[in-house]
Amino acid sequence: MSNRERISWVALMVNLTAGGSYFANILLLPASADLFDSRVAHMSVWVVFLVIIASEVLSRIVQKRAGGGGDAADIDERDTAIQLRAHRNAHYVLGGALVAVIIRIVLIKGEPDSTLHNAESVLDVLMKEPLAVMHVVQLLVAALCLSAVAFNLSRIFFYRRGY
């Protein structure tokens, strides 16, 4: 396994762990939970910092253990081509997810918070109820997470396949 592939695995694990823990917390909140609440905002910021810092630190550890130089440090035309393909796939996933969010918003119209009595959790709200702004934000964050996962999965796939 090349160092770049190892770094992709690390980034994927960080994305899945941070995204998974974030949405596990958010989606199980009661439907009446205030998503503008400072604890939720702190958690969102914490997750973003965790993803950035953990990805960077773990990538540097992988590079250092590999001796710093070699294919961990240099980028050649194949790396660039793989990056471009991975970005393209991530772009497709992000576009598809955004279209899904738009369809979801358009399909269930109505005033936010008017029918919350049918929902038990934030997950229920996202699936069944008219959406408030912060609910839309959660869907957009989910779209970004999916896109990041698609990017890292694509890189791993192309590095394993050779190109």
Add this chain to the structure above:
Amino acid sequence: MVPTEVTNSIRRLRFEMGEMTQQQLADAVGATRQTIIAIESGKYAPSLELAFRIARHFGRGVEDVFGFRD
């Protein structure tokens, strides 16, 4: 996976040049060892520029190093 249609004789040429390692070739042509491995195994077709650099490193023409499967 469908391998590339571009064939090459890099492996043979490396051994003809005193068993040059993949890392040495990669350093000489400005690529990574993983890319040389991918080219040798027919999984990746290099750009024209990299193909010229590899051929020049072996002191051959591009068509002596690379071919196209009919």
